[in-house]
Amino acid sequence: MAVITDILRAKRDSKPLSREDLYRFASGIADGTVTDYQASAFLMAAYINGLDSDETLALTMAMRDSGTVVQWDKSLSPLADKHSTGGVGDKMSLILAPLAASIGIRVPMISGRGLGHTGGTLDKLESIPGFNVNLTLEQFKEQTADVGVCMIGQTDRLAPADRILYSLRDATSTVTSIPLICASILSKKLAENPDIIVFDVKCGTGAFMNTREDAGELARTLVRISKMSGKKASALITSMNHPTGLTAGNALEVQESLNILRNKGPADSTDLTVALVAEMAAHAGIDNGEELCRESLLSGRAMDVFVEMVEAQGGDIAAFEALPLAPVVMDVRASRTGYWRGPDALAVGNAVRKLGGGRYRVEDRVDPLVGWEQEVPCGFPVENGQLLGRVHAAHRDAAKEAINTISCSFRWDAPSDALILEEIR
Amino acid sequence: MAVITDILRAKRDSKPLSREDLYRFASGIADGTVTDYQASAFLMAAYINGLDSDETLALTMAMRDSGTVVQWDKSLSPLADKHSTGGVGDKMSLILAPLAASIGIRVPMISGRGLGHTGGTLDKLESIPGFNVNLTLEQFKEQTADVGVCMIGQTDRLAPADRILYSLRDATSTVTSIPLICASILSKKLAENPDIIVFDVKCGTGAFMNTREDAGELARTLVRISKMSGKKASALITSMNHPTGLTAGNALEVQESLNILRNKGPADSTDLTVALVAEMAAHAGIDNGEELCRESLLSGRAMDVFVEMVEAQGGDIAAFEALPLAPVVMDVRASRTGYWRGPDALAVGNAVRKLGGGRYRVEDRVDPLVGWEQEVPCGFPVENGQLLGRVHAAHRDAAKEAINTISCSFRWDAPSDALILEEIR
Numbered sequence: 019m020a021v022i023t024d025i026l027r028a029k030r031d032s033k034p035l036s037r038e039d040l041y042r043f044a045s046g047i048a049d050g051t052v053t054d055y056q057a058s059a060f061l062m063a064a065y066i067n068g069l070d071s072d073e074t075l076a077l078t079m080a081m082r083d084s085g086t087v088v089q090w091d092k093s094l095s096p097l098a099d100k101h102s103t104g105g106v107g108d109k110m111s112l113i114l115a116p117l118a119a120s121i122g123i124r125v126p127m128i129s130g131r132g133l134g135h136t137g138g139t140l141d142k143l144e145s146i147p148g149f150n151v152n153l154t155l156e157q158f159k160e161q162t163a164d165v166g167v168c169m170i171g172q173t174d175r176l177a178p179a180d181r182i183l184y185s186l187r188d189a190t191s192t193v194t195s196i197p198l199i200c201a202s203i204l205s206k207k208l209a210e211n212p213d214i215i216v217f218d219v220k221c222g223t224g225a226f227m228n229t230r231e232d233a234g235e236l237a238r239t240l241v242r243i244s245k246m247s248g249k250k251a252s253a254l255i256t257s258m259n260h261p262t263g264l265t266a267g268n269a270l271e272v273q274e275s276l277n278i279l280r281n282k283g284p285a286d287s288t289d290l291t292v293a294l295v296a297e298m299a300a301h302a303g304i305d306n307g308e309e310l311c312r313e314s315l316l317s318g319r320a321m322d323v324f325v326e327m328v329e330a331q332g333g334d335i336a337a338f339e340a341l342p343l344a345p346v347v348m349d350v351r352a353s354r355t356g357y358w359r360g361p362d363a364l365a366v367g368n369a370v371r372k373l374g375g376g377r378y379r380v381e382d383r384v385d386p387l388v389g390w391e392q393e394v395p396c397g398f399p400v401e402n403g404q405l406l407g408r409v410h411a412a413h414r415d416a417a418k419e420a421i422n423t424i425s426c427s428f429r430w431d432a433p434s435d436a437l438i439l440e441e442i443r
Numbered sequence: 444m445a446v447i448t449d450i451l452r453a454k455r456d457s458k459p460l461s462r463e464d465l466y467r468f469a470s471g472i473a474d475g476t477v478t479d480y481q482a483s484a485f486l487m488a489a490y491i492n493g494l495d496s497d498e499t500l501a502l503t504m505a506m507r508d509s510g511t512v513v514q515w516d517k518s519l520s521p522l523a524d525k526h527s528t529g530g531v532g533d534k535m536s537l538i539l540a541p542l543a544a545s546i547g548i549r550v551p552m553i554s555g556r557g558l559g560h561t562g563g564t565l566d567k568l569e570s571i572p573g574f575n576v577n578l579t580l581e582q583f584k585e586q587t588a589d590v591g592v593c594m595i596g597q598t599d600r601l602a603p604a605d606r607i608l609y610s611l612r613d614a615t616s617t618v619t620s621i622p623l624i625c626a627s628i629l630s631k632k633l634a635e636n637p638d639i640i641v642f643d644v645k646c647g648t649g650a651f652m653n654t655r656e657d658a659g660e661l662a663r664t665l666v667r668i669s670k671m672s673g674k675k676a677s678a679l680i681t682s683m684n685h686p687t688g689l690t691a692g693n694a695l696e697v698q699e700s701l702n703i704l705r706n707k708g709p710a711d712s713t714d715l716t717v718a719l720v721a722e723m724a725a726h727a728g729i730d731n732g733e734e735l736c737r738e739s740l741l742s743g744r745a746m747d748v749f750v751e752m753v754e755a756q757g758g759d760i761a762a763f764e765a766l767p768l769a770p771v772v773m774d775v776r777a778s779r780t781g782y783w784r785g786p787d788a789l790a791v792g793n794a795v796r797k798l799g800g801g802r803y804r805v806e807d808r809v810d811p812l813v814g815w816e817q818e819v820p821c822g823f824p825v826e827n828g829q830l831l832g833r834v835h836a837a838h839r840d841a842a843k844e845a846i847n848t849i850s851c852s853f854r855w856d857a858p859s860d861a862l863i864l865e866e867i868r
Contacts, residue, residue, distance in 0.1 A: 026616035191451035
């Protein structure tokens with residue numbers, strides 16, 4: 019079997035790596051026989067010289083197999099999960115998971131914390147008092163079987179090689195490599211082991227991928243490698259030039275999610291969530307997925323599943339709805355009359371992070387109460403002086419700074435982007 | 444100033460690095476703000492995408508300036524040093540340094556230990572009982588002024604960034620990069636700060652560079668970057684398909700060096716050493732360097748300087764000459780009649796290392812007494828049964844194994860290589 023220096027030499031010289039090479043690499047990372055500095059040399063060589071589909075698949079499977087792969091009873095199928103590349107106001111997981119479960123598709127979802135503009139799914143869930151995201155894999159499996167949905171945080175048992183590689187990529191400038199991104203995302207999803215994976219690949223100012231081209235390439239790679247690994251998979255490419263929905267900030271986004279589950283949410287968030295669940299449904303052989311979703315939102319069945327999940331995980335929705343507002347809530351009004359496209363996604367993301375709603379470093383704690391709440395959806399005509407939204411902040415100076423950042427990014431008088439740009443199957 | 448991730452990104456994307464970038468990198472390595480894994484990512488990116496002359500110069504200077512640069516009194520000029528890329532039987536430094544000093548060129552020489560087939564210059568010197576290679580930089584400067592020559596081991600004060608980068612290169616498969624090799628060699632030589640640097644770049648089976656082309660590229664790069672840094676420099680490309688001289692092994696090579704200094708050594712070692720000192724002399728404006736060297740060897744002046752250096756550094760030549768032979772000395776005889784080209788350099792190197800004369804790991808101790816001693820120089824006609832050489836070993840089994848390795852590599856009936864293949868100025 020090749021030793022690690024042979025593997026590094028081969029990738030350095032653009033020679034093909036075998037499945038065995040990549041298993042040797044990933045298992046060596048997990049067991050410590052491949053050092054951090056060797057892993058970094060690999061990441062840089064793979065970044066520069068690329069990994070082809072076979073290598074990307076092998077690396078993904080090897081990273082998956084560096085830890086536990088969850089095994090599900092056949093009777094629980096179809097099991098599905100969604101991965102989003104992340105954006106500002108992206109609270110889809112909170113709605114999607116119970117909505118899919120309500121139409122018969124179980125969703126075992128393992129999420130990360132946000133290290134970026136705004137909080138991640140776990141941060142949002144934790145704004146619900148008592149909500150426990152630290153279940154064991156056994157509890158995770160049990161609840162997925164019983165309730166149809168369970169949402170927890172990453173565990174050291176799944177894809178440990180990914181945790182180490184992921185921690186090195188930022189500091190070694192090897193983040194923006196499609197094969198490495200794909201292996202990182204998919205190794206964790208494959209360890210979770212659903213039958214169906216749907217991707218929401220965002221592009222725009224507030225997304226990881228700024229251009230449609232890059233997002234398309236990532237989406238195609240994710241779908242291709244997922245299928246090669248034996249999963250049913252597809253992707254939506256969606257726009258992230260403006261925040262999705264009306265809120266950005268942890269508790270504000272949970273509140274918006276509750277509104278959507280009560281069928282009283284903004285159209286864009288609702289439509290995107292329904293579209294993602296309909297993708298899952300199509301893979302599961304359910305043709306009328308969108309119709310079933312609309313019915314479930316209308317009847318309250320999706321909301322019932324959400325409540326059941328929150329209760330099973332120790333959360334208290336009544337306590338959440340009794341949460342106070344942030345200490346300062348400050349209005350933002352239109353300074354002109356016209357067709358308001360809304361704020362830029364990146365500007366809102368930066369403002370919310372500065373308010374304390376996101377992280378600069380992994381050890382930062384997020385403030386659940388702060389954020390941006392829009393009164394008028396993007397793409398509507400407004401009058402000078404009209405209330406556009408509110409900043410929720412811990413104190414006045416922070417609120418003023420956020421208002422300045424967000425207001426300066428307002429765009430006017432141009433057609434809005436479509437939210438769903440392309441479907442990749 | 445660019446942060447390290449910007450520097451990694453630039454080299455990753457083949458964008459030029461500035462002098463400031465490379466100083467930031469090297470100083471960060473020395474002060475620990477650039478981690479091992481970031482350094483490794485840089486090494487791999489630099490290996491794959493290369494470093495141009497300006498970048499190589501800047502990296503070399505930055506690595507030099509990560510520690511102390513020795514300052515010499517003008518009155519001590521010309522100061523010269525030699526660097527060899529290393530080979531089997533390469534004992535030139537031991538002769539060259541006192542020989543150059545004997546014709547008026549001071550040689551302050553800082554050497555490494557061998558991690559390869561046979562011992563390094565320090566290992567050879569340490570086979571002289573009492574010889575101390577661990578002087579302070581202040582003692583090093585004083586002795587160079589007083590005796591004209593001083594030979595010591597590497598110190599943490601000179602080019603500390605090189606020590607760290609060098610330690611990472613083997614494990615990250617980034618050794619065989621001409622710019623990285625050049626920066627490593629030259630940063631230490633520039634910290635030592637002589638006026639003149641002469642390179643002996645070896646090519647062949649027993650050399651770091653196997654081909655003439657690779658050796659030529661390294662030699663041209665070393666000379667070019669040395670000149671760009673303000674030094675007088677030239678290189679000889681020399682053959683390393685057979686061991687140089689008649690011995691390979693630490694004490695055996697010191698004995699051969701004493702023979703050469705007494706003008707009783709083999710022609711090839713003597714000629715190569717004289718040629719290297721003549722290069723130094725030409726840079727110092729001395730036209731008849733070769734003639735002066737031959738006179739110095741004949742008159743015993745070079746030997747006098749060697750004795751003076753050994754005594755100044757605590758060594759005892761009489762004790763060295765009274766050393767016992769290795770426990771087993773076994774003859775090797777010709778198994779045919781013909782024109783004997785001698786053993787292969789790599790085979791001798793491997794055999795001597797296996798005998799205990801070289802290292803497999805940095806912490807290995809070398810046995811000074813073992814090695815290979817040739818009776819007949821390479822390229823002479825021999826009779827069947829004639830004594831060709833002797834293996835010096837710690838026990839009979841080791842001797843037999845070494846004899847087998849060396850004998851199997853004998854070459855016959857073809858013209859010998861010239862030793863000096865090319866001069867690069």
